Amino acid sequence: MATEKNNLTPGQIIFLLIYPLIYPLLILGLSGDWLWPEGWLWVTSLLLVGYAMCIYLFIKDPTLLKERLSMLDSKNQKSWDKILLPIIFIMMLTWLVILPLDAKRFGWSPEFPLGLKITGGVLLAISLGLLWEVYRENTFASPLARVQTERKQTVISSGLYGIVRHPMYASMIIWFFGTAFLLGSLYGVLLIFPIAGLLAIRAVKEEKMLKEELEGYESYMQKVKYRFIPKLW
DSSP: OHHHHTTSOHHHHHHHHHGGGHHHHHHHHHHTOTTOHHHHHHHHHHHHHHHHHHHHHHHHOHHHHHHHTGGGOOTTOOHHHHHHHHHHHHHHHHHHHHHHIIIIISOOSOOOOHHHHHHHHHHHHHHHHHHHHHHHHOTTOOSSSOOOGGGTOOOOOSGGGGTOSOHHHHHHHHHHHHHHHHHTOHHHHHHHHHHHHHHHHHHHHHHHHHHHHSTTHHHHHHHSOOSSSTTTO
16 A cells, blocks of 8 residues: 555645645635635535545545546546546636625625525535545546546446446536535526536546446446436436
8 A cells, every 4th residue: 555655746745735725715815705604614614525535545545546636647538528528627617716706706696595505505515425435435536538447447336326327426516506505606506507517418428438448337327227316317
């Protein structure tokens, strides 16, 4: 295990330490209010879970942690994903920028009721817990659409993957709604739908790739019939 840990370069470790700090600068800075309670609640939950997950993976699954950093090295990423993934990233960045501008700085949206904000906080907690479980279960959870032949990738069908085929995307969509509800942004809610649509397109294309290139995935698709939401899709 020690050898695997050393696979992370000093630059990658520094990146893991610094990158999460962009979020408080983005959300609180654009809001114009560094004392924004909902903003701090969102930022704190993200930083705590994010750093805890990095520490967990560094100790328990350093190869997955290194794979999560492979955005900087596309390896055998599919050509269509080299186009689709940046579009999704830009959409998510746009969403993150609009949230504090809408909810706090300019107040484009009407004030959300307290109950809806509390619901957002609950959804946020649920989504972060689900994402943690995804990383715990799936050592092949790459950010890129590719089959990790160098790691002898296999089909993961346990836990959440026994319920839906793309629990990470499902968890992310819950996180989007939780964030928009908690912060109080109607425009943030509306922007979730095109982002979710792009994730759905990516999921379908990933399944086609895995069906063709990963042994056992076609059988897995027959066993687990739903992509994001049980009994629906």
